[in-house]
Amino acid sequence: MKKKITTVVLGIIAIILIVVVSTHFQNSSTTTQSNISSDKWTKKSFDNLKIGDFNQDGKNGATYEQVVSKYGRPNKKNKTKSGNHTLTVVSWNNVAGDYTGVTLTFMSQEKSTATARLTSKTLLDSKTINLAKKWTMTAYNAVNLEDSKSEEHDGDALADLTKKYGKPAVLTIAKIDGKTQTNAVWHNTNGGANGSVSVDFSEHNTAVDKKQDKLR
Numbered sequence: 066m067k068k069k070i071t072t073v074v075l076g077i078i079a080i081i082l083i084v085v086v087s088t089h090f091q092n093s094s095t096t097t098q099s100n101i102s103s104d105k106w107t108k109k110s111f112d113n114l115k116i117g118d119f120n121q122d123g124k125n126g127a128t129y130e131q132v133v134s135k136y137g138r139p140n141k142k143n144k145t146k147s148g149n150h151t152l153t154v155v156s157w158n159n160v161a162g163d164y165t166g167v168t169l170t171f172m173s174q175e176k177s178t179a180t181a182r183l184t185s186k187t188l189l190d191s192k193t194i195n196l197a198k199k200w201t202m203t204a205y206n207a208v209n210l211e212d213s214k215s216e217e218h219d220g221d222a223l224a225d226l227t228k229k230y231g232k233p234a235v236l237t238i239a240k241i242d243g244k245t246q247t248n249a250v251w252h253n254t255n256g257g258a259n260g261s262v263s264v265d266f267s268e269h270n271t272a273v274d275k276k277q278d279k280l281r
Contacts, residue, residue, distance in 0.1 A: 103138050105161040112244050116171075116183050119241045122150070123172040123182025126240075129153065130179045132169065133181075144178075153178045163232075165189045170239075185239035190232050197231025200254040200262045202280040209260070210266065220271035223249060224262065225259075244268040265268045 117126025135137070139155035146152075155166040166189035173181035211220035227233070227247070233249035240246070247266040254260030256279035265274040 083222075085133040088232045104134060105159045106157060106164070106167045107161045108164065111164075111167060111186065111188050113181065114186055115188055116238065116240050116245075117172075117183045118243060119172070119239055122174060123184045126171075126183035128179070128183070129155075129171045129173075129181045132183070149173055151178075151181070152184075153181055160189075163190060185237060187237040188233060189235055197251075198229055198278060199252045200230055200251055200260070200277075202277070205262055205275070205277045205280055208272055210275065211267060211271050215271075218267065218271045220267070220273060221266075223247060223266050223272075224269055226272075232261075254280055 074140050079264065100183045113128050114132070115125065136157055136159065140158050141152045141156045142153055145154070151173050151175065153171045154168060155171070156166055158166050158169055160179035168187040168189065169183055170185040170187075170205045171178060171181035172184045208226070209219065211218055229255060230251055234252045235248075235250040237248045238245060245268045247270065249266065252260065253256060254262060254277075260277075260279040262277050263281070264272050267273045
């Protein structure tokens with residue numbers, strides 16, 4: 066089950082990355098729009114935004130229409146098909162504080178996005194990257210993962226890793242089968258700007274999986 070959940074989360078993240086990198090690459094399914102609201106995203110408003118269950122069509126999650134009415138039209142929008150569903154990934158850059166962007170994924174069984182429900186949310190934060198301790202291969206190998214056969218939830222906590230290595234550059238939160246799943250990605254590595262550390266966290270905010278790229 067853990068492998069299945071991780072695969073779904075990684076799939077969501079892959080879709081989100083399409084929008085994140087679309088600053089440099091444009092295609093027919095991506096549109097850029099002017100924001101019509103003076104309301105800015107904050108860490109508090111991001112935290113309070115309710116997400117629905119990915120495996121229940123986003124049930125009880127905020128609707129696309131509700132979010133747009135408060136924060137205006139997104140700066141970028143991308144649609145993709147996933148089975149019988151349409152996933153709409155949108156991003157805003159009207160964010161207060163140290164954060165640089167908010168990206169949301171909505172799910173709908175209809176072509177219209179107006180009533181699509183929120184299934185994941187991503188916070189982008191690259192401004193504090195130089196203040197954090199750099200990830201090394203030794204540090205990465207030392208990250209403790211939960212024992213899937215244990216109920217102790219003894220994997221390293223997201224809060225503890227944040228204290229050591231700073232806020233993640235990308236933080237994605239989704240709900241799958243009633244459980245909140247979090248993925249954190251850091252780019253402050255000794256492999257330079259191209260290096261990364263990605264850690265998946267359970268609903269207890271303890272590490273369950275990890276991967277790295279170009280660490281030394």
